[in-house]
Amino acid sequence: MACLLEAPLRISVLSEVTATSRHYVDGLFHPDPQKVLQGVIDMKNAVIGNNKQKANLIVLGAVPRLLYLLQQGSSSSELRTECAVVLGSELRTECAVVLGSELRTECAVVLGSLAMGTENNIKSLVDCHIIPALLQGLVCPDLIFIEACLRCLRTVFISPVTPVQLLYTDPTVIPHLMSLMSRSQRTQEYITQIFSHCCKTPEHQTVLFNHGAIQNIAPMLISPSYKVRMQALKCFSVLAYENTQVSTTLVNVLVDGELLSQVFVRMMQRDRPIEMQLTAAKCLTYMCRAGAIRTDDRCIVLKTLPCLVRMCSKERLLEERVEGAETLAYLMEPDVELQRIASVTDHLVAMLADYFKYPSSVSAITDIKRLDHDLKHAHELRQAAFKLYASLGSNDEDIRKKITETENMMDRIVSGLSESSIKVRLAAVRCLHSLSRSVQQLRTSFHDHAVWKPLMKLLQNAPDEVLVMASSTLCNLLLEFSPSKEPILESGVIELLCSLTQSDSPALRVNGIWALMNMAFQADQKVKGEIMRALGTEQLFRLLSDPDTNVLMKTLGLLRNLLSTRPHIDQIMSSHGKQIMQAVTLILEGEHSIEVKEQTLCILANIADGNTAKELIMTNDDILQKIKYYMGHSNVKLQLAATFCISNLIWNEEDGEADAMTGSQERQDKLRELGFVDILHKLTQASDPNLCERAKTAMQQYLA
Numbered sequence: 001m002a003c004l005l006e007a008p009l010r011i012s013v014l015s016e017v018t019a020t021s022r023h024y025v026d027g028l029f030h031p032d033p034q035k036v037l038q039g040v041i042d043m044k045n046a047v048i049g050n051n052k053q054k055a056n057l058i059v060l061g062a063v064p065r066l067l068y069l070l071q072q073g074s075s076s077s078e079l080r081t082e083c084a085v086v087l088g089s090e091l092r093t094e095c096a097v098v099l100g101s102e103l104r105t106e107c108a109v110v111l112g113s114l115a116m117g118t119e120n121n122i123k124s125l126v127d128c129h130i131i132p133a134l135l136q137g138l139v140c141p142d143l144i145f146i147e148a149c150l151r152c153l154r155t156v157f158i159s160p161v162t163p164v165q166l167l168y169t170d171p172t173v174i175p176h177l178m179s180l181m182s183r184s185q186r187t188q189e190y191i192t193q194i195f196s197h198c199c200k201t202p203e204h205q206t207v208l209f210n211h212g213a214i215q216n217i218a219p220m221l222i223s224p225s226y227k228v229r230m231q232a233l234k235c236f237s238v239l240a241y242e243n244t245q246v247s248t249t250l251v252n253v254l255v256d257g258e259l260l261s262q263v264f265v266r267m268m269q270r271d272r273p274i275e276m277q278l279t280a281a282k283c284l285t286y287m288c289r290a291g292a293i294r295t296d297d298r299c300i301v302l303k304t305l306p307c308l309v310r311m312c313s314k315e316r317l318l319e320e321r322v323e324g325a326e327t328l329a330y331l332m333e334p335d336v337e338l339q340r341i342a343s344v345t346d347h348l349v350a351m352l353a354d355y356f357k358y359p360s361s362v363s364a365i366t367d368i369k370r371l372d373h374d375l376k377h378a379h380e381l382r383q384a385a386f387k388l389y390a391s392l393g394s395n396d397e398d399i400r401k402k403i404t405e406t407e408n409m410m411d412r413i414v415s416g417l418s419e420s421s422i423k424v425r426l427a428a429v430r431c432l433h434s435l436s437r438s439v440q441q442l443r444t445s446f447h448d449h450a451v452w453k454p455l456m457k458l459l460q461n462a463p464d465e466v467l468v469m470a471s472s473t474l475c476n477l478l479l480e481f482s483p484s485k486e487p488i489l490e491s492g493v494i495e496l497l498c499s500l501t502q503s504d505s506p507a508l509r510v511n512g513i514w515a516l517m518n519m520a521f522q523a524d525q526k527v528k529g530e531i532m533r534a535l536g537t538e539q540l541f542r543l544l545s546d547p548d549t550n551v552l553m554k555t556l557g558l559l560r561n562l563l564s565t566r567p568h569i570d571q572i573m574s575s576h577g578k579q580i581m582q583a584v585t586l587i588l589e590g591e592h593s594i595e596v597k598e599q600t601l602c603i604l605a606n607i608a609d610g611n612t613a614k615e616l617i618m619t620n621d622d623i624l625q626k627i628k629y630y631m632g633h634s635n636v637k638l639q640l641a642a643t644f645c646i647s648n649l650i651w652n653e654e655d656g657e658a659d660a661m662t663g664s665q666e667r668q669d670k671l672r673e674l675g676f677v678d679i680l681h682k683l684t685q686a687s688d689p690n691l692c693e694r695a696k697t698a699m700q701q702y703l704a
Helices: 001-027 031-045 052-061 061-070 075-086 093-115 119-127 131-136 142-157 173-180 187-200 204-209 213-222 226-240 246-249 260-267 273-288 298-311 316-333 336-343 350-356 368-390 398-406 409-416 420-437 439-443 452-458 463-479 485-490 493-500 506-520 527-537 537-545 549-562 566-589 596-606 619-630 636-649 658-673 674-685 690-704
Strands: none
Touching: 001 031, 001 052, 001 061, 031 052, 031 061, 031 093, 052 061, 052 093, 052 119, 061 093, 061 131, 075 093, 093 119, 093 131, 093 142, 119 131, 119 398, 131 142, 142 187, 173 187, 187 213, 187 226, 204 213, 204 226, 204 485, 213 226, 213 246, 213 260, 213 537, 226 246, 226 273, 246 260, 260 298, 273 298, 273 316, 273 350, 273 493, 298 316, 298 336, 298 493, 316 336, 316 350, 316 368, 316 537, 336 350, 336 368, 336 398, 336 636, 350 368, 368 398, 368 409, 368 420, 398 409, 398 420, 398 439, 409 420, 409 537, 420 452, 420 463, 452 485, 463 485, 463 493, 463 506, 485 493, 493 506, 493 527, 506 527, 506 549, 527 537, 527 549, 527 566, 537 549, 537 566, 549 566, 549 596, 566 619, 596 636, 619 674, 636 658, 636 674, 636 690, 658 690, 674 690
């Protein structure tokens, strides 16, 4: 019987809730403004903490009516007439104004409460154009109403589903918000919080900066209200992030006669709330990374870095440990001295190992929500730890050794490469990339744990961000001295790398060609042949005309490695000589950097070292004239590379074969006729010792 009654009972309860919601909505249309006001107040009390009631009211159409009531101005003749009819003709106008103002304020409060529900609630409110209505309400002189509108706007804008661009659509909004900040502590708190959440791009930073954000917000850092101080601090952190203009301005700002950086330092003192310490450290971190504060400044070395290390200790809350580690990683990422200091501060390297020990026992957790919560935090902690390890080990060999010797560290990285969370996988491969810069680690830890296997798996169908970092790591694993090179080659990696060179992403093209370049270094003929076949002549020469200089340089590096050792040079040039010579000509004629042209001349020098390949140069008068031109160039690097090319062309072979000797004599005679001997003679007097020595060596071939 109980089972039979359960469903009707539930329907009855739902019907009762819906009926109550309908009653509240109907009350918004009552002809008596006093009863409308009371109805709105009752609605406000009913929706507090009740998401179901909020959803019902939204579905039943409460929002458009609330917005209509909110937008009725205090001077509205319609509202005054309604009040006069209900309360009597002798009612003074002031009473109507008071009633209208209170009603509008209560409507804003209810809308703010509805916004505190689910993300679907926020979407519904935004779709009903709540933001323009609330922004319009800010022109009202009533401070209490303004605060209610701002509180609601704050709640709407801090939601991730609200398009922040809505704040910037009307160019008059930001200046008006700036002017309202001085009205009260609440307006200061709400407006700075809105700015913090709506400042997502450099363009947003510029808009806020140009409208006086720094001047208006700086005094709030000494406000008697903790909430105001914190929101001001958070706003400065988002304004300064990767923004040189803002950061350099902040350095010179005075707050009550004290430099802003010193205000931030005081806020990092141990007796301040952790939230304040951490946010102040972020402000100084971002100013430092933007170049406004030196990395060896006392406020960074002695205050900011130690503060962030403290945030990583196990005494801190999980969220604080994550934020502290990620901020510290960002602070010291480009600076080896900060990395060294951090590595010996409070046993940081060992401290981070605790990040991998949460939760202590997932299997014991039966509550699904609790399990999801703990797994989310576990992912965040591991991600933060990998990021910080990556930053710590990016330059210093001793730190890398310390990291790999931390308990089960390599196993944790390998596991991280196959995590369900894409962010953890990315952080783990960043850590692996940082450690892969060590020759010692490539030969030991990387080999012992066969990290190339999960790395290769990671490269399959990964997002571009992961692919870039994974392929960068692969480049290091393919270096000549890496034990992983052979098994990677056997795994069929060449096709994968060649496909990367066709990517739209310049970073992936660079990494693909870079890895192939490393693979081709001192490789045997079989491997070089496989690279040429998989890459294809057409793609190789497409890369040689790539607009990205990095791609072009690495492609030239690949070609130079392919054209090494005489048999390989002759074999490749016999198959692709015409196209290669054409590409070389175009590069030497084009508007390229000294480095690009030097690399191209070195390729010519390699070709000139071939037994049969050198004839492709000797029979190409255009190329010979270009070599001659670069021998007389003002840049010594280009002179050296061109001279090296000629030196190889005139070299007397020592194999004793008559036809070889005859060939070298013919080349020498032709080069003499073209004036190369005169140039070499002149270069023997060059001020650069290397160029002088190279020219003398070449001249000796004529005398031999």
